[in-house]
């Protein structure tokens with residue numbers, strides 16, 4: 692489902708944060724990507740979701756090499772990946788209600804009407820009550836906002852879900868609830884998962900296998 696081949700990426704060509712990284716996630720497989728804070732996990736996750744253009748290397752989704760990133764990404768490839776970010780407040784337009792936030796991918800792809808019922812269904816699945824859907828991000832908790840972000844990531848039924856420290860800011864019960872939502876989605880749809888984090892215990896429990904992101908010392912020695 693996902694092949695990262697020799698990815699070098701970052702914010703300064705002379706000092707990239709990821710160098711020659713390769714990683715594969717098979718169809719339906721759950722892979723954890725583990726590494727300390729600041730090592731470049733989120734950067735690699737964004738490359739995989741076609742949100743960040745690498746300096747070198749190839750991203751393949753369902754066997755097809757990505758030809759573009761960000762607004763140049765092919766729609767079919769972009770919508771085959773759902774992404775949940777670490778900080779829901781940075782990933783949510785503060786002007787939108789939670790309902791609009793969940794529905795945003797449908798509107799962006801001209802499927803607003805078609806997916807209207809699915810928005811309600813997913814809101815219910817992630818545990819958001821109808822009154823919460825009328826509120827804006829500043830009127831809800833981090834956990835409630837992250838629930839909306841998970842529903843948004845699932846709206847277009849992606850074949851690959853990328854969760855970047857999805858539960859880092861959440862309490863144990865919200866963490867368990869959102870992991871359960873993702874697992875139910877995967878078992879119903881056969882979707883693959885790339886879960887990024889630094890919690891080895893959680894990733895081991897959640898994923899089929901866990902890959903370690905090399906530390907900067909290991910990279911310097913290589």
Ligand SMILES: Nc1ncnc2c1ncn2[C@@H]1O[C@H](COP(=O)(O)OP(=O)(O)OP(=O)(O)O)[C@@H](O)[C@H]1O
Pocket residue numbers: 702708726727728729730731732733734735777856889
């Ligand atoms: N937009 C940016 N511009 C410049 N440098 C950045 C940018 N985003 C991240 N970095 C730097 O790139 C490095 C890797 O960041 P990244 O967010 O990928 O790490 P991470 O492993 O996901 O960390 P964490 O677990 O703390 O989220 C860090 O040194 C960070 O300071």
